[in-house]
Amino acid sequence: MTDQQPNKPKLEIRVIPTTPLQQNTSLIWSIESKEGVFVDPGGDIDKLMGAAEEFGVKIVGVWLTHGHMDHAGAAKAVKDRTGCEIIGPHKDDQWLLDMVEESGKRFGITDGQNVTPDRYLDDGDELELDGVKFGVAHCPGHTPGHVVIYNSPAHLAFVGDVLFRGSVGRTDFPRGNQQQLVDSITGKLWPLGTDMRFIPGHGPMSTFGQERQDNPFVADAVTGYGGAATQEANKIDQKLAKRYS
Ligand SMILES: [Zn+2]
Numbered sequence: 001m002t003d004q005q006p007n008k009p010k011l012e013i014r015v016i017p018t019t020p021l022q023q024n025t026s027l028i029w030s031i032e033s034k035e036g037v038f039v040d041p042g043g044d045i046d047k048l049m050g051a052a053e054e055f056g057v058k059i060v061g062v063w064l065t066h067g068h069m070d071h072a073g074a075a076k077a078v079k080d081r082t083g084c085e086i087i088g089p090h091k092d093d094q095w096l097l098d099m100v101e102e103s104g105k106r107f108g109i110t111d112g113q114n115v116t117p118d119r120y121l122d123d124g125d126e127l128e129l130d131g132v133k134f135g136v137a138h139c140p141g142h143t144p145g146h147v148v149i150y151n152s153p154a155h156l157a158f159v160g161d162v163l164f165r166g167s168v169g170r171t172d173f174p175r176g177n178q179q180q181l182v183d184s185i186t187g188k189l190w191p192l193g194t195d196m197r198f199i200p201g202h203g204p205m206s207t208f209g210q211e212r213q214d215n216p217f218v219a220d221a222v223t224g225y226g227g228a229a230t231q232e233a234n235k236i237d238q239k240l241a242k243r244y245s
């Protein structure tokens, strides 16, 4: 990326747990312009807007990884308060975005609202925040319209409920598919690089390299990813993963 100075970070990030499910909402903002977005504002609108205010951030967008209520529940509330655009997920998750209110009740979440994004995302699309570009990968399996949003120069991905530290997303919901999920992870995420750090929808951060080492669902030893060259690559992965631990 030519428009970024390598030694001067342009963006700042805070992770704010929301909803009783402790979903990791991310607040990303430009240090220069103070414009920011929420990735997966699941609920607790006052807490989210309070954080934006605390850091002096003007919210200009909501980016959604998928349609589950713990990720999308407060998207409409953020838009109503700020007038910002809601972008994502893939259109194949609209059926879930239409069920946010109904499904929230089952988890004791009463502040979720159904939502229709201003724009759906597709594989290969690009998002932008104050000149910093983010890539989009369509990663079905947990839900049919799940997307992962990533920034390659910063080695950072927002993976929603596709991948977790030591685990993967549930596929026992309607329209979930375990093989499709594993294919999304090995086919779309692993090529982004072993040193890619990720913020999952729940729980701690990790790196793709770490998960390729020891994640019981998608480690190279389990999936066969990388074939014969894998053993050698894994040694390098381990070093890269440690850098961020
Ligand atoms: Zn989910």
Ligand SMILES: [Zn+2]
Pocket (backbone or CB within 6 Å): 023, 068, 070, 071, 161, 201, 202
């Ligand atoms: Zn979730």
